[in-house]
Amino acid sequence: MENTIKNIVxxxxxxxxxxxxxxxxxxxxxxxxxxxxxxxxGTEGLTAFEQKHGIGPVTEVITVDQIDMKKVKKxxxxxxxxxxxxxxxxxxxxxPKLGDVFDDRTPTYVMNMILNPDGMVKEHxxxxxxxxxxxxxxxxxxxEREEARAIVEYLSSxxxxxxx
Amino acid sequence: MKLPIYKSVLWGLxxxxxxxxxxxxxxxxxxxxxxxxxxxxxxxxxxxYDEFYGFxxxxxxxxxxxxxxxSGRHIYTIPVFSQxxxxxxxxxxxxxxxxxxxxxxxxxxxxHHPELSxxxxxxxxxxxxxxxxxxxxxxxxxxxxxxxxxILEIPNSGGNHASPFVxxxxxxxxxxxxxxxxxxxxxxxxVAIDSYEENFKGTLSFIKMQDxxxxxxxxxxxxxxxxYDLSHAxxxxxxxxxxxxxxxxEEANTLLEVNASKNDKDFIAAVNWxxxxxxxxxxxxxxxxxxxxxNYIDKEDHIAKTxxxxxxxxxxxxxxxxxxxxxxxxxxxxxxxxxxDGELIIAGGKLSTVIPVHSFEKMTQAIENEEYEGEIDGIxxxxxxxxxxxxxxxxxxxxxxxxxxxQGNAYTTAFISSEVVKWSLDTFEVLDRIETYYSPxxxxxxxxxxxxxxxxxxxxxxxxxxxxxxxTGPELFHSAQLxxxxxxxxxxxxxxxxxxxxxxxxxxxxxxxxxxxVKFYKLEENNNPYAVKSEEETKVVRDGNEVHxxxxxxxxxxxxxxxxxxxxxxxxxFHLTNLxxxxxxxxxxxxxxxxxxxxxxxxxxxxxxxxxxxRVGVTPFYCTDFCSxxxxxxQGYIRVSPADSDVEIAYGTG
Numbered sequence: 001m002e003n004t005i006k007n008i009v010x011x012x013x014x015x016x017x018x019x020x021x022x023x024x025x026x027x028x029x030x031x032x033x034x035x036x037x038x039x040x041x042g043t044e045g046l047t048a049f050e051q052k053h054g055i056g057p058v059t060e061v062i063t064v065d066q067i068d069m070k071k072v073k074k075x076x077x078x079x080x081x082x083x084x085x086x087x088x089x090x091x092x093x094x095x096p097k098l099g100d101v102f103d104d105r106t107p108t109y110v111m112n113m114i115l116n117p118d119g120m121v122k123e124h125x126x127x128x129x130x131x132x133x134x135x136x137x138x139x140x141x142x143x144e145r146e147e148a149r150a151i152v153e154y155l156s157s158x159x160x161x162x163x164x
Numbered sequence: 165m166k167l168p169i170y171k172s173v174l175w176g177l178x179x180x181x182x183x184x185x186x187x188x189x190x191x192x193x194x195x196x197x198x199x200x201x202x203x204x205x206x207x208x209x210x211x212x213y214d215e216f217y218g219f220x221x222x223x224x225x226x227x228x229x230x231x232x233x234x235s236g237r238h239i240y241t242i243p244v245f246s247q248x249x250x251x252x253x254x255x256x257x258x259x260x261x262x263x264x265x266x267x268x269x270x271x272x273x274x275x276h277h278p279e280l281s282x283x284x285x286x287x288x289x290x291x292x293x294x295x296x297x298x299x300x301x302x303x304x305x306x307x308x309x310x311x312x313x314x315i316l317e318i319p320n321s322g323g324n325h326a327s328p329f330v331x332x333x334x335x336x337x338x339x340x341x342x343x344x345x346x347x348x349x350x351x352x353x354x355v356a357i358d359s360y361e362e363n364f365k366g367t368l369s370f371i372k373m374q375d376x377x378x379x380x381x382x383x384x385x386x387x388x389x390x391x392y393d394l395s396h397a398x399x400x401x402x403x404x405x406x407x408x409x410x411x412x413x414e415e416a417n418t419l420l421e422v423n424a425s426k427n428d429k430d431f432i433a434a435v436n437w438x439x440x441x442x443x444x445x446x447x448x449x450x451x452x453x454x455x456x457x458x459n460y461i462d463k464e465d466h467i468a469k470t471x472x473x474x475x476x477x478x479x480x481x482x483x484x485x486x487x488x489x490x491x492x493x494x495x496x497x498x499x500x501x502x503x504x505d506g507e508l509i510i511a512g513g514k515l516s517t518v519i520p521v522h523s524f525e526k527m528t529q530a531i532e533n534e535e536y537e538g539e540i541d542g543i544x545x546x547x548x549x550x551x552x553x554x555x556x557x558x559x560x561x562x563x564x565x566x567x568x569x570x571q572g573n574a575y576t577t578a579f580i581s582s583e584v585v586k587w588s589l590d591t592f593e594v595l596d597r598i599e600t601y602y603s604p605x606x607x608x609x610x611x612x613x614x615x616x617x618x619x620x621x622x623x624x625x626x627x628x629x630x631x632x633x634x635x636t637g638p639e640l641f642h643s644a645q646l647x648x649x650x651x652x653x654x655x656x657x658x659x660x661x662x663x664x665x666x667x668x669x670x671x672x673x674x675x676x677x678x679x680x681x682v683k684f685y686k687l688e689e690n691n692n693p694y695a696v697k698s699e700e701e702t703k704v705v706r707d708g709n710e711v712h713x714x715x716x717x718x719x720x721x722x723x724x725x726x727x728x729x730x731x732x733x734x735x736x737x738f739h740l741t742n743l744x745x746x747x748x749x750x751x752x753x754x755x756x757x758x759x760x761x762x763x764x765x766x767x768x769x770x771x772x773x774x775x776x777x778x779r780v781g782v783t784p785f786y787c788t789d790f791c792s793x794x795x796x797x798x799q800g801y802i803r804v805s806p807a808d809s810d811v812e813i814a815y816g817t818g
Binding site: 080081082084085086093094135136137139140141142143 | 684687688697698699700716718719720721723743744745746749792793794818
């Protein structure tokens with residue numbers, strides 16, 4: 001009796017296998033896009049330039065010599081609209097105070113932070129450290145390169161004011 | 165010990181399965197591509213894009229749904245004729261006016277036919293239009309932003325069904341009434357329903373697309389009191405003409421199911437819109453009363469405005485010759501579709517046993533030779549045999565709509581026999597047929613009603629779902645089915661559910677639409693009078709019992725986030741500006757007890773909510789859209805004091 005049942009079950013299984021064959025086995029091992037994981041906190045993989053001047057579209061050293069008041073004016077307006085919701089010149093707010101930003105950062109670094117904040121907080125050890133401290137990641141405000149340059153001019157002008 | 169009795173029955177089980185396999189092949193796979201082949205064709209790998217946008221009418225949802233084709237993924241819903249609480253469309257102060265009509269605010273609509281704008285007879289990806297049947301309207305959606313930017317009401321229309329079909333350069337958008345109604349002054353309209361034949365009229369409306377992209381109701385053509393059902397414009401050689409199906413040429417006003425199905429033939433109205441437009445430009449016809457509104461998003465401040473109109477130019481075929489001809493067509497025709505070369509006019513005679521195909525060339529010849537079999541209200545009726553190119557035999561039961569693949573084939577839905585039938589535009593022979601599940605209404609091939617279809621996929625838009633998905637109680641989403649039409653035989657690839665009832669759909673190659681997408685609104689270009697562009701400008705201003713709160717959002721706080729001095733009985737306007745300037749960083753806003761939807765603010769955008777506080781206390785408000793790791797911190801408080809309190813307005817952040 002048990003054998004009979006086994007036989008019936010066996011034949012059913014075989015039939016199911018045939019049926020499954022109809023369905024067509026799902027393709028195994030579809031290509032998966034390899035995601036580059038960047039988890040390390042160190043500076044490995046960064047060039048000396050990137051360590052000092054940040055990662056982003058600005059790949060040459062920007063210097064601020066003679067303050068250009070036209071640029072300062074433009075930078076100040078932009079700063080008010082795009083940055084001041086989180087940054088103040090004289091005090092810490094959502095983000096760090098910026099009146100003395102060039103004590104620790106180069107103008108190029110600041111421009112890359114403005115233009116590539118997502119990349120910076122993922123890959124640059126200094127930016128990562130800042131995120132850990134301030135918790136709110138800096139949003140990308142989609143500024144043009146020369147707009148970021150104008151903001152650097154403005155921040156340089158207030159830094160000079162503070163110094164005086 | 166009962167088992168032996170069942171033994172023979174048990175042995176029978178595998179036998180039955182094997183037998184049915186042999187007899188019928190793999191179960192449920194008639195018409196199907198093999199699972200593997202189908203899966204490969206509809207598989208869009210994570211992070212990759214679909215090849216086509218599919219725009220499906222939301223039907224009685226009043227909206228338009230956007231799908232990726234071939235994956236069938238639902239990627240967005242565009243609010244059009246109904247309020248959408250998800251993003252505040254039709255609730256917030258900036259968009260409320262979009263749903264204004266001559267009947268007042270209407271929160272819902274019955275959307276029907278999406279139609280992409282065209283240039284040189286090809287979808288150009290600038291706009292997509294959709295009609296509303298119940299409170300007759302036509303909407304225009306800007307495909308840079310996927311926002312409804314204009315809605316035009318149609319006067320002297322009982323229901324805007326045969327709409328909004330565009331001419332080959334989007335010169336005009338058509339809108340014809342489904343229900344004929346009495347027109348004119350109130351005295352002319354207050355008539356007995358059974359005086360239908362004497363008093364009821366239809367209108368075919370032509371909306372002009374103006375140079376600045378706005379819609380203008382240019383003229384209406386007065387037509388006999390039939391029901392006008394669907395339309396398509398001519399193209400190529402037939403450019404300058406539009407075709408409208410009509411039924412109920414019996415002019416019945418009750419039990420149409422029987423009384424409007426008596427005549428052997430009804431009509432396709434062939435309209436020479438170029439001629440009609442000339443008449444209108446010459447000031448011909450007469451100006452008739454007709455209240456309607458035009459709502460539009462002001463390009464300057466992005467706030468919806470309403471413009472009111474009270475009259476419209478009406479052209480009467482009894483007085484103006486050569487505008488319109490009737491093509492006799494069996495039998496209560498539904499869809500009318502024009503072949504990609506512009507020569508064949510195909511009707512879905514829903515009660516007919518054949519698909520009649522008219523020839524545009526023969527039609528113009530017949531008009532020239534005045535081969536008329538009669539005249540109705542100044543409209544010459546052409547002889548059926550003079551205009552017929554041929555009839556498709558055995559097209560299935562209940563043919564409704566036809567689209568084209570650009571390779572010489574037409575595809576027609578057969579509602580009653582639940583199938584799509586492929587036939588040759590050359591021989592009119594049926595080449596292939598495929599079952600759909602169940603009862604397809606419209607069908608869509610990307611570009612399938614244009615001069616250059618992308619003839620790769622076909623979507624059947626089924627009216628009945630039944631057992632296709634996991635059951636969800638009595639109410640079921642409608643089912644759409646994706647069919648591969650790239651080979652000789654049609655192959656069913658995919659089922660996917662759709663919202664509301666998708667009457668018609670449109671498809672377009674994705675790259676045409678993708679290239680001009682707006683990702684955020686630039687703050688510098690935000691001209692909303694209540695916008696504040698930095699925290700420094702935020703303020704709370706009392707004006708009598710109105711209080712205006714000018715507030716900003718950015719990850720991850722509101723400014724101001726503490727407000728005092730609000731009183732019970734105040735009317736508080738929250739004007740929020742999202743200071744973000746990056747793609748996909750909206751913020752939401754709501755306040756406890758608000759009698760409206762949330763606000764959803766796209767980056768750089770300003771939106772306004774009205775709140776009338778009813779209770780004394782401290783009321784929280786918060787961001788509704790998870791915006792950053794500190795989203796749960798994005799909150800604030802409003803102190804509400806009694807109506808007679810003397811707490812002064814005060815506010816701040818941090």
